[in-house]
Amino acid sequence: xxxxxxxxxxxxxxxxxxxxxxxxxxxxxxxxxxxxxxxxxxxxxxxxxxxxxxxxxxxxxxxxxxxxxxxxxxxxxxxxxxxxxxxxxxxxxxxxxxxxxxxxxxxxxxxxxxxxxxxxxxxxxxxxxxxxxxxxxxxxxxxxxxxxxxxxxxxxxxxxxxxxxxxxxxxxxxxxxxxxxxxxxxxxxxxxxxxxxxxxxxxxxxxxxxxxxxxxxxxxxxxxxxxxxxxxxxxxxxxxxxxxxxxxxxxxxxxxxxxxxxxxxxxxxxxxxxxxxxxxxxxxxxxxxxxxxxxxxxxxxxxxxx
Numbered sequence: 001x002x003x004x005x006x007x008x009x010x011x012x013x014x015x016x017x018x019x020x021x022x023x024x025x026x027x028x029x030x031x032x033x034x035x036x037x038x039x040x041x042x043x044x045x046x047x048x049x050x051x052x053x054x055x056x057x058x059x060x061x062x063x064x065x066x067x068x069x070x071x072x073x074x075x076x077x078x079x080x081x082x083x084x085x086x087x088x089x090x091x092x093x094x095x096x097x098x099x100x101x102x103x104x105x106x107x108x109x110x111x112x113x114x115x116x117x118x119x120x121x122x123x124x125x126x127x128x129x130x131x132x133x134x135x136x137x138x139x140x141x142x143x144x145x146x147x148x149x150x151x152x153x154x155x156x157x158x159x160x161x162x163x164x165x166x167x168x169x170x171x172x173x174x175x176x177x178x179x180x181x182x183x184x185x186x187x188x189x190x191x192x193x194x195x196x197x198x199x200x201x202x203x204x205x206x207x208x209x210x211x212x213x214x215x216x217x218x219x220x221x222x223x224x225x226x227x228x229x230x231x232x233x234x235x236x237x238x239x240x241x242x243x244x245x246x247x248x249x250x251x252x253x254x255x256x257x258x259x260x261x262x263x264x265x266x267x268x269x270x271x272x273x274x275x276x277x278x279x280x281x282x283x284x285x286x287x288x289x290x291x292x293x294x295x296x297x298x299x300x301x302x303x304x305x306x
Contacts, residue, residue, distance in 0.1 A: 001032060001033070001039075001040050001041065001293075001296065001297060001300050002033045002034065002035070002039035002040050003027065003032060003033070003034040003035075003039055003040070003041060003042075003043050003296060004034075004035070004036065004037065004038060004039030004040075004041065004042045004043065004056070005020065005024070005034055005035060005036055005042075005043055005045075006036075006042050006043065006044035006045065006048050006049075006050070007044055007045045007046055007047060007048065007049070008020045008036070008045050010024065013195070013196070014147070015063070015147075015219070015220055016045045016046065016061075016063065017045075018196070018220050019116050019220055020045065021196075022117065022118075022119050022285045023285070023288075023289055023292065025119060025285070026119075026285050026286055026288070026289030027289060027293075029286065029289075030289060030290070030293065032293060038056070039056070040056070040057070040300050041056060041057040041058075041059065041296045041299055041300050042056055042057065042058045042059065043059050043061060043292070043296060044058060044059065044060050044061065044083060044087070045061050046060075046061070046062060046063070046080060046083075047060075047079045047080045047082075047083045048060075048079075048083045048086075049079070053082075053083065053086035053087075054086065057088050057296075057299035057300060058083075058086060058087045058088050058089075058299075059087060059088060059089045059090070059091060059295055059296055059299060060083050060084060060087040060089070060090045060091070061090075061091045061093075062080070062084070062090060062091070062092055062093070062097060062101055063093045063097055063217040063218060064093075064097050064100050064101065064215075064217040065077050065080055065100065065101055065104060065105070066080075067100075067104075067258075067259075067260050067261060067263065068260070068261070068262065068263040068264065069260045069261060069262050069263075070262055070263075070264060073260060077104070081105055084101070084105050084108065085105075087108070088110065088299045089108075089110040089111070089112065089295055089298070089299060090108045090110070090111045090112070091111075091112050091113075091114050091292065091295060092111060092112070092113045092114075093113075093114070093115060093116055093217050093218035093239060094113065094115060094217055094218040094238075094239025094242045094243070095113055095239065095242060096217060096218075096238050096239035096242065097113075097217045097218060097239055098111065098113055099258065100217075100258055103258045104258070112291075112295055114288060114291045114292060114295075115218055115223070115239075115242060115243055115281050115282070115283070115288070116218045116219075116220050116223045116243065116283075116288070117223060117282070117283050117284060117285035117286075117287070117288035117289075118223050118224045118226070118227035118228075118283050118284070118285055119285045120227060120284055120285065120286070121286075122196070122197070122200065123200055123204070123224075123227055123228055126197055126200045126201050126204060127201075128201055128204045128205050137168055138168050138169055138170050139166045139168045139169055140165065140166065140169045140207045140208055141169070141170055141172070141205055141206045141207055141208075142161050142165065142169060142170065142171040142172070142206060142207070142208045142209070142210060143171065143172040143173070143174065143202055143203065143205075143206040143208075143209055143210075143225070143230070144157045144171070144172075144173055144174070144209065144210045144211060145173070145174035145175050145194070145199060145202070145221045145225075146175050146211070146213065146219075146221060147175060147176065148175050148176060148177055148180055149264065150263075150264035150265070150266065151213060151214045151215060151216075151263050151264055151266050152213045152216075153212045153213055153214060153235075153266055153269075154173070154177075154180055155181075156212045156268070156269050157173075157210040157211070157212050158171070158173075158183060158185075158188065159271075160210055160212060160233060160269075160271060161187075161188070161210060162185070162187075163271060164271075165187065169187060170187050170188075170189065171187060171188045171189070171210075172189050172191055172202060172206065173188065173189070173190050173191065174191045174192070174193070174194045174199060174202060175192075175193060176192070176193050177190060177192075199221070199224065200224065200228060203224060203225045203228035203229075203230055204228045204229065206225075206228075206230050207229075207230065207231060208230060208231050208232075208233060209221075209222065209225035209226075209230035209231070209232050209233070210233045210234075211225075211232065211233070211234045211240060211244075212233070212234060212235050212251065212269060213234075213235070213237075213238065213240065214235065214237050214238065214263070214266035214267070215237050215238040215256060215261075215263065215266075216237075216238040216239065216240050217238060217239045218239045218240075218242070218243060219240055219243070222234065222240055222243055222244055223243050223283050226243065226244060226245045226248075226283065227283055231247050231248065231249070232244040232245060232247075232248040232249070232277075233248065233249045233251075234248060234249075234250055234251070235250065235251045235252075235253050235269060236250045236251065236252055236253055237253050237256060241277050241279055242279045242281060243279070243281060243283065244277050244279065245277065245279070245280060246276070246277055246278065246279070246280045247276075247277070248276070248277035249274055249275075249276065249277070250274060250275055250276070250277050251269050251270075251271060251273060251274050252270075252273040252274060252275060253267070253269065253273075254267070
């Protein structure tokens with residue numbers, strides 16, 4: 001089976017492409033060929049730009065759709081919906097993602113929820129050296145990482161850390177902080193944009209990972225941080241609790257109504273309203289890749305292209 005990858009850029013580190021790199025690594029381990037050229041089945045990330053979507057089996061991988069009132073969300077969703085309607089199968093990143101998309105686009109005849117996973121082989125290979133430094137004096141080492149758009153709630157992450165950390169704790173923040181108003185605090189260190197291996201080293205150094213984003217579908221950073229042993233602190237909006245693990249602390253929020261919203265104006269959080277998480281899903285990328293191949297193989301069989 002040759003898997004055609006559509007709308008994937010393996011040179012980019014954004015969320016979907018970051019996951020794609022993990023996925024194709026496992027394809028290689030499993031002996032599955034892949035690439036941008038024509039194949040037996042198309043795995044399309046978010047949307048296809050081909051004119052003829054029925055020329056081969058098409059499986060669409062969807063995180064979510066556009067609903068920001070301050071953007072032209074109907075136009076942004078048009079080709080995603082075209083791909084959704086034409087797809088033989090759809091893979092959602094989370095139950096939240098499925099609920100969001102089916103509320104807007106309607107049910108799909110063949111859909112699957114497969115959560116994002118972590119590359120455990122890479123995580124196990126990355127070593128962390130603890131030098132005699134400020135880190136050795138910390139009770140807890142915290143971190144957070146994201147592409148820092150407003151709904152990722154950097155300010156809330158910092159506020160939670162400042163209200164819940166001990167005097168010897170430290171918070172590391174990774175990601176592009178351009179345009180962000182950053183408070184001066186000796187307990188907070190800014191690391192800038194890190195590659196995947198450096199992020200894993202950071203996660204393996206830390207004990208807690210904060211991700212209080214609003215309406216995130218299935219954040220890769222949370223899956224990776226959990227796999228590295230971090231305790232996750234997140235909100236219950238979106239799909240984040242699904243991958244945060246049973247030890248996660250979850251901040252309770254008013255349920256979202258799945259209607260168009262000002263995504264970049266998220267509601268504030270009441271940190272007193274929190275509970276322990278109950279979700280405990282599989283996060284080994286090797287197992288996740290096999291689930292993908294089962295779905296892709298189903299349509300190859302149907303079209304007799306294996």
